[in-house]
Amino acid sequence: DIQMTQSPSTLSASVGDRVTITCRASQSISSWLAWYQQKPGKAPKFLIYGASSLESGVPSRFSGSGSGTEFTLTISSLQPDDFATYYCQQYNSYPYSFGQGTKLEIK
Amino acid sequence: EVQLVQSGAEVKKPGESLKISCKGSGYSFTANWIGWVRQMPGKGLEWLGNIYPGDADTRYSPSFQGQVTISADKSISTAYLQWSTLKASDTAIYYCVRSITGSTFDYWGQGTLVTVSS
Numbered sequence: 001d002i003q004m005t006q007s008p009s010t011l012s013a014s015v016g017d018r019v020t021i022t023c024r025a026s027q028s029i030s031s032w033l034a035w036y037q038q039k040p041g042k043a044p045k046f047l048i049y050g051a052s053s054l055e056s057g058v059p060s061r062f063s064g065s066g067s068g069t070e071f072t073l074t075i076s077s078l079q080p081d082d083f084a085t086y087y088c089q090q091y092n093s094y095p096y097s098f099g100q101g102t103k104l105e106i107k
Numbered sequence: 108e109v110q111l112v113q114s115g116a117e118v119k120k121p122g123e124s125l126k127i128s129c130k131g132s133g134y135s136f137t138a139n140w141i142g143w144v145r146q147m148p149g150k151g152l153e154w155l156g157n158i159y160p161g162d163a164d165t166r167y168s169p170s171f172q173g174q175v176t177i178s179a180d181k182s183i184s185t186a187y188l189q190w191s192t193l194k195a196s197d198t199a200i201y202y203c204v205r206s207i208t209g210s211t212f213d214y215w216g217q218g219t220l221v222t223v224s225s
Contacts, residue, residue: 001169032210034211036152038152043215043216044144044212045215046211046213046214046215049211055213091210095154095168095169096154096210097154098152098153101152
């Protein structure tokens with residue numbers, strides 16, 4: 001099974017900051033990586049697929065990059081609505097697996 | 108508008124059985140995958156499995172194979188997740204998810220909280 005590891009686990013930042021979250025796979029997953037955003041008490045929201053393609057309606061301040069085993073999610077200028085927990089997910093092979101999550105907090 | 112509407116919260120005792128549901132609307136139920144994702148209290152996301160209602164093709168995570176059963180009734184556009192013998196460790200929120208390709212989850216249900224306690 002493919003293990004997904006995110007770093008950091010918690011990130012404190014301010015509105016307007018540029019932040020980057022890293023996701024590493026235990027083996028190559030090509031570009032079969034997705035990102036999700038989850039706010040407290042809510043279902044996750046689909047943000048990015050194919051490592052770098054934005055889902056329709058997702059603000060352009062979100063971007064993804066990477067391939068193989070190392071991936072990043074970048075938010076170019078944090079907005080108040082962006083404080084949430086972010087998860088990566090590999091879909092290269094069954095069983096699909098998620099990272100443990102990165103909680104983005106207000107500094 | 109795509110919607111996945113899940114059944115309500117459940118409180119069960121260990122050893123009991125349970126079946127929760129997820130009704131899809133606003134899209135072709137038989138031409139998209141439906142999956143289930145678990146979130147234990149204060150924890151991350153875990154994929155349990157997917158079903159393609161069009162032909163009932165079902166895939167399970169090995170961690171959940173034999174522990175749960177995923178099914179679908181395409182006549183009423185509803186997918187199910189069931190347990191025959193619940194354990195306290197099954198306490199979690201369970202989300203149903205739509206997937207066009209069977210791999211990424213673009214729409215999520217509101218979640219069903221399952222509490223298993225004696």
